[in-house]
Amino acid sequence: MVNTTFDVSKISPLDGMVPPVGGVSLREKSYVGKINLRGNVESGDFGHIVESVLGGFVPTTPNTVVHYGDLTIFWLGPDEWLIHTPEGGQGDLIDRLRAALGDTHSAVTDVSDYFVVIEMRGTDCRDVLARGCSLDFHPRSFVADQCAQSHFSHANVLIHQINDTDFDVQVRWTYAQYLWGFLAEAVENMAA
Amino acid sequence: MLTIKCPWCGDRDLTEFAAGGEGHIARPLEPATQSDAEWGDYIYTRKNTKGIHYERWMHAQGCRRWFNAVRDTVSDEFLAFYKTGEPAPKVEGDGS
Numbered sequence: 493m494v495n496t497t498f499d500v501s502k503i504s505p506l507d508g509m510v511p512p513v514g515g516v517s518l519r520e521k522s523y524v525g526k527i528n529l530r531g532n533v534e535s536g537d538f539g540h541i542v543e544s545v546l547g548g549f550v551p552t553t554p555n556t557v558v559h560y561g562d563l564t565i566f567w568l569g570p571d572e573w574l575i576h577t578p579e580g581g582q583g584d585l586i587d588r589l590r591a592a593l594g595d596t597h598s599a600v601t602d603v604s605d606y607f608v609v610i611e612m613r614g615t616d617c618r619d620v621l622a623r624g625c626s627l628d629f630h631p632r633s634f635v636a637d638q639c640a641q642s643h644f645s646h647a648n649v650l651i652h653q654i655n656d657t658d659f660d661v662q663v664r665w666t667y668a669q670y671l672w673g674f675l676a677e678a679v680e681n682m683a684a
Numbered sequence: 685m686l687t688i689k690c691p692w693c694g695d696r697d698l699t700e701f702a703a704g705g706e707g708h709i710a711r712p713l714e715p716a717t718q719s720d721a722e723w724g725d726y727i728y729t730r731k732n733t734k735g736i737h738y739e740r741w742m743h744a745q746g747c748r749r750w751f752n753a754v755r756d757t758v759s760d761e762f763l764a765f766y767k768t769g770e771p772a773p774k775v776e777g778d779g780s
Binding site for chain 2: 641
């Protein structure tokens with residue numbers, strides 16, 4: 493009998509996609525743990541309970557990113573955040589958040605398999621992103637550890653600037669191939 | 685290209701937003717006691733303003749928050765943006 497069991501969590505929609513040749517390299521950041529966190533930081537205990545678990549306060553400035561240890565926390569909305577954990581770390585963190593929050597009005601959701609993160613590395617990242625997104629990527633208005641939710645062509649994306657040149661782009665699983673194809677073509681067109 | 689200012693994210697392109705129609709329409713507090721005519725009024729009747737219009741928008745492709753805006757329906761010019769729950773700002777030329 494054929495053994496049909498396989499590890500579903502290790503399948504990516506980007507398996508087999510060919511990286512472009514040009515001024516920007518594309519690579520999938522595999523198996524990042526992702527947690528969507530919602531709650532009210534303006535009143536009640538939510539903010540301080542979460543702070544005690546994460547090691548710091550969630551970012552309250554719109555469209556910014558903070559790092560605590562190996563956790564990266566993105567502002568998604570005034571009452572919504574995204575937490576990136578190392579591979580496999582999301583389950584334990586979710587348990588600890590839920591245990592600490594108890595009955596506090598909040599929501600902790602595992603969205604690890606809902607999104608895919610594409611790493612863009614290279615000096616032309618800003619120009620490639622500008623081919624499909626209307627945000628201003630000039631260094632005077634988009635800086636390191638700033639993030640923004642927008643759309644790249646038809647794909648809803650979360651763009652995170654890592655340092656002066658590099659970006660991570662998070663996209664929904666079902667849009668990953670579309671986004672990769674668009675980015676790869678933009679990179680190769682610019683190189684041509 | 686039209687630019688809309690999200691109260692949280694700042695100036696963004698129109699394509700990131702979804703229009704939500706006229707603002708400041710309160711849902712009836714006691715739905716069970718509403719007559720059909722009152723429900724119909726709540727659901728369907730709109731001012732259809734020519735000029736200064738107070739309306740709802742959502743930053744659908746961004747932070748996904750609802751907010752309010754004041755727009756001139758003749759010139760399509762946005763005059764003010766404010767968060768849900770905040771009082772409507774008085775805008776010059778508003779006759780209502």
